[in-house]
Amino acid sequence: MSDSCDGSYDDFLDALETDDGYYYTCSNGHGTLPPRRVCPHCGDRDLESEPLLTRGKIVTYTTVTVPTPRFEDDAPYVTAIATFGSVRVTGVLLGVEPADVERGLEVTATVTETETTDERTIAFRP
Ligand SMILES: [Zn+2]
Structure with missing residues (x-):
């Protein structure tokens, strides 16, 4: 797991509020939102932070x-x-x-x- 993926839900809302939203993606391409640490779809723990699409x-x-x-x-x-x-x-x-x-x-x-x-x-x- 990378260091960029230990944000809390509050951190996520802070980021979203400033149009800087992000999500986590696993090595299989599943997307999930903070504060997950494990992909809920496949159990992958190697989550990377990606910018959330604006629309x-x-x-x-x-x-x-x-x-x-x-x-x-x-x-x-x-x-x-x-x-x-x-x-x-x-x-x-x-x-x-x-x-x-x-x-x-x-x-x-x-x-x-x-x-x-x-x-x-x-x-x-x-
Ligand atoms: Zn996954």
């Missing part, structure tokens, strides 16, 4: 109208999974009406704070 595409999404307590004041909102090259990222979709979301929508990844708890979380914007 991803929504592959699946869910409109949440009955949220977990953590997101109580944010509902309704859309959670989505977007692919950025070989890595799948889960986040909250902002700036789009839930009815207007569709698969293939291009988004950028950023960081937002939930209205409920002020916790930082990954967000997507078109």
Whole structure:
């Protein structure tokens, strides 16, 4: 494992916030997000840090109208999974009406704070 791959999730959010997002890729080309130390797909421990693509595409999404307590004041909102090259990222979709979301929508990844708890979380914007 290289020294560049011991970042925490907070470090990752810091990087994402400054448009400097990254992900880990294993020797088999699987992508994963920090703070993983082992590829979740094949168990490879030789992870390298790569810059996250600036644009991803929504592959699946869910409109949440009955949220977990953590997101109580944010509902309704859309959670989505977007692919950025070989890595799948889960986040909250902002700036789009839930009815207007569709698969293939291009988004950028950023960081937002939930209205409920002020916790930082990954967000997507078109
Ligand atoms: Zn792998």
